[in-house]
Amino acid sequence: MEKSISKKIVNTYNSKKVLEKFKESIEKFYLDTxxxxxxxxxxxxxEWKEYVSNLKELVLNCNINEIxxxxxxxxxxKNFIQGITL
Structure with missing residues (x-):
């Protein structure tokens, strides 16, 4: 009896191609990932390239005296703030 039930389950799984569908789902998940x-x-x-480009532009256009x-x-x-007593 148990063998016949398990055979029916296996046959149903095979006829509905459950294993293939499961494998396809796993493959799709990993390809999507x-x-x-x-x-x-x-x-x-x-974003990194744009950031570096902006930094280069900033450095090239900087004024040492202004900095x-x-x-x-x-x-x-800073010295003024540190001199304030609370």
Whole structure:
């Protein structure tokens, strides 16, 4: 009796191609995951390139005297804030 039930289950699974469908679902999941990963990696790489490009532009257009002046003003402000008693 148990063998006949298990044979019917196996035959039904085989006739409905359950194993093949399961394998196809797994393969689709991994292909979709790979595609999503590649898209995310490409996007991240593009963002990184844009970030580096912006940094290069910032460095090329910087004025050393202006930067030193800002540093000096920031130090003065820091000293002023530290001198305030609470």
């Amino acid at each position: 790979e595609d999503a990963f590649n898209a995310a990696a490409d996007s991240l790489e593009n 030193q002046s800002r540093i000096s003003k920031a130090k003065e402000f």
